[in-house]
Amino acid sequence: MNNNPNMAIECSIGNCAHHCSGQNYCSLSKIVVGTHEANPQKPECVDCKSFMLRQ
Numbered sequence: 001m002n003n004n005p006n007m008a009i010e011c012s013i014g015n016c017a018h019h020c021s022g023q024n025y026c027s028l029s030k031i032v033v034g035t036h037e038a039n040p041q042k043p044e045c046v047d048c049k050s051f052m053l054r055q
């Protein structure tokens with residue numbers, strides 16, 4: 001379990017291996033943000049590419 005939140009990266013994805021459980025923050029020092037769209041137009045178009053499924 002991660003308990004070293006990066007207060008600059010708020011995140012609610014509790015099933016990511018990098019998420020700080022019980023605190024809505026990422027534990028990484030930096031993340032990569034990308035898109036699955038050719039021409040992103042709204043928040044739903046962008047993704048955290050640092051996501052890793054919690055095992």
Ligand code: SF4
Nearest residue numbers: 011016019026048050
């Ligand atoms: S890696 Fe991305 S999805 Fe995972 S906790 Fe950090 S910000 Fe959230």
